[in-house]
Amino acid sequence: MITAPKVIISTAVTGSVHVPSQSDHLPLTPKEIVESAVEAAQAGSAVIHLHARHPGDGRPAFEAEIFEEIVPPILDRCDAVVNLTTGGSSAMTTEQRLAAAVRFSPELASLNMGSMNFVYAGIADRVRVWKHDWELPYVRNTYRHPFVNSFEQIEYALREIGERGGTRFEYECYDIGHLYTLAHFADRGLARPPLFIQGVFGILGGIGADHANLTHMVAIADKLFGGEYHFSAFAAGRHQMQFGTHSAWLGGHVRVGLEDSLYIGKGELATSNAQQVRKIRAAVEDLGRAIATPGEARAMLGLKGSANVNR
Numbered sequence: 001m002i003t004a005p006k007v008i009i010s011t012a013v014t015g016s017v018h019v020p021s022q023s024d025h026l027p028l029t030p031k032e033i034v035e036s037a038v039e040a041a042q043a044g045s046a047v048i049h050l051h052a053r054h055p056g057d058g059r060p061a062f063e064a065e066i067f068e069e070i071v072p073p074i075l076d077r078c079d080a081v082v083n084l085t086t087g088g089s090s091a092m093t094t095e096q097r098l099a100a101a102v103r104f105s106p107e108l109a110s111l112n113m114g115s116m117n118f119v120y121a122g123i124a125d126r127v128r129v130w131k132h133d134w135e136l137p138y139v140r141n142t143y144r145h146p147f148v149n150s151f152e153q154i155e156y157a158l159r160e161i162g163e164r165g166g167t168r169f170e171y172e173c174y175d176i177g178h179l180y181t182l183a184h185f186a187d188r189g190l191a192r193p194p195l196f197i198q199g200v201f202g203i204l205g206g207i208g209a210d211h212a213n214l215t216h217m218v219a220i221a222d223k224l225f226g227g228e229y230h231f232s233a234f235a236a237g238r239h240q241m242q243f244g245t246h247s248a249w250l251g252g253h254v255r256v257g258l259e260d261s262l263y264i265g266k267g268e269l270a271t272s273n274a275q276q277v278r279k280i281r282a283a284v285e286d287l288g289r290a291i292a293t294p295g296e297a298r299a300m301l302g303l304k305g306s307a308n309v310n311r
Contacts, residue, residue, distance in 0.1 A: 001222060001231045002194060003251035004300055006292035007284050010047040010170075010198075010232060011040040011273050015259025016060035016089040017120050017236075019135040021127045023262045025271050029055040030069035034077070036273045037070075040257070041080035043277035046297035048074060049083040049110065049170070049257065052100070057132045060089040062096040064103040071104055072311050079294045081303060083108040083170055086157050090118055090147040091138070098157060105165035105310045107303040110198070111157055113171055113178035117205030118147035147205075154181070158190040166304045170232075172198045174206030176220055183224045193228035196301050197221055198255065201243055202236040209239040214246055230300060236260050240276070245283045253292075256280045 013036050014027045027036040030052070037048045052061040052070055061067075071082055084106045088097035101109045121143035130136055161167045171182050171191070185191040199217045202209030207217070214233055221229060232253035235243035240261040244254035256276040264270035264279060281291055298305060 001218060001229060001251060002227055004230060004253070004292070006290045006296055007248050008047060008230075008232065008253040008292045008297045008300065009045045009277060009280060009284075010049055010083065010253070010255040010257075011037070011045040011277055012049040012255060012257030012259035013037050013040065013273055014051050014053060015257070016051050017259065018262055019123065019127070019139060020058040021129065021131045021135055022123065023258070023269050025269060026058070026258055026262065028053045028058040030066060033070050034073045037074050037080070038077050039272060039274040040277050041078040043274040044281045044291050045080060045277045046292050046294045047081045047083050047108065049085065049255070049259070051085045051088070051259065057134060059134055060091070062088050062092055062099050064099055067100040067103065075306055075309065075311070079306070081108055081294055081297055081306070082106050082309065083110060085110050086161070087112050087172070090142060090145060094153050094156070098161065101161045101167065103310065105161070105308070106167055107298070107306060107309060108196075108301070109161055109167050109169055110172050111154065111169040112147070112149040113154065113173050113181045114175065115146055115148045115150060116174055119143055119204040122204070151181070154185065155190060158185060162190070166308065168196065168301060168303055170196050170198050172200055173217070174200045174203055176207065176217060179217070179220050179224055186225070193225070194300070194302055195225060195229035197229050197231050199231065199233040199247070201233065202239050209235040209243065211246055214243060215250070218250055218252070234260050238263065238266070241280060241283065244280045245287070248284045248287055248289055254280050254284065
């Protein structure tokens with residue numbers, strides 16, 4: 001692992017897992033997503049990871065016209081690196097999932113490194129009052145349908161978005177096997193160092209939120225990639241802050257955001273993404289590590305700069 005002198009904080013602003021009925025603080029409209037992203041950047045987040053929602057009912061969205069109300073205003077109002085999803089949701093086609101990244105050619109895009117069961121049907125057991133008709137069948141559907149990320153799809157994204165557009169990737173690895181998938185594409189020259197690996201823990205169907213799994217993932221990544229990768233980690237739900245702190249302690253980077261957890265403490269809903277950024281920033285600084293600016297993050301990850309993002 002490259003042990004960077006400063007920690008990159010990424011913030012996943014809204015995602016596609018949580019539904020509006022779970023929290024009134026989840027940003028849904030383009031304006032809410034923009035405001036929340038800018039606040040997170042002002043709090044110290046160098047990277048903003050973006051999904052979009054339909055403004056009427058909060059359904060996950062892929063349409064370029066919705067992202068057009070989100071991406072340019074963020075780029076105009078702050079210097080943060082915009083990291084666009086290519087994961088979208090498991091209910092979307094490959095073309096829909098890649099639509100925003102194709103449209104904007106961002107500095108950074110997420111890339112899921114394997115097919116898996118990605119189950120959040122348990123939300124149905126925790127919500128008592130639903131705001132919208134789409135929410136319950138949406139979360140239940142994840143129990144019966146896998147999240148498909150075939151080698152063909154991964155290669156297509158690497159070529160279409162990476163080679164053609166100069167976008168680099170945040171490689172999302174939900175299990176140890178995903179590291180070996182990444183190694184396959186690195187050996188073929190399609191994934192180029194410095195790699196930015198995001199270890200994801202605590203998703204039902206992926207590797208569990210056990211701290212031994214985090215150290216094991218880093219050990220295998222060291223074996224496969226040596227000193228040619230940056231590592232970041234997050235865990236879904238209540239383990240969010242612990243895993244961010246652990247990653248920083250190991251010399252890696254961190255990710256927070258309402259995509260990953262709706263809470264700031266036990267039983268206490270977070271009121272904003274910035275609130276989570278401030279909390280993890282304090283933990284990182286308590287470890288004696290400094291926080292990276294967007295410019296420093298760009299230099300570490302070899303990004304092309306915001307001036308080269310399509311508007």
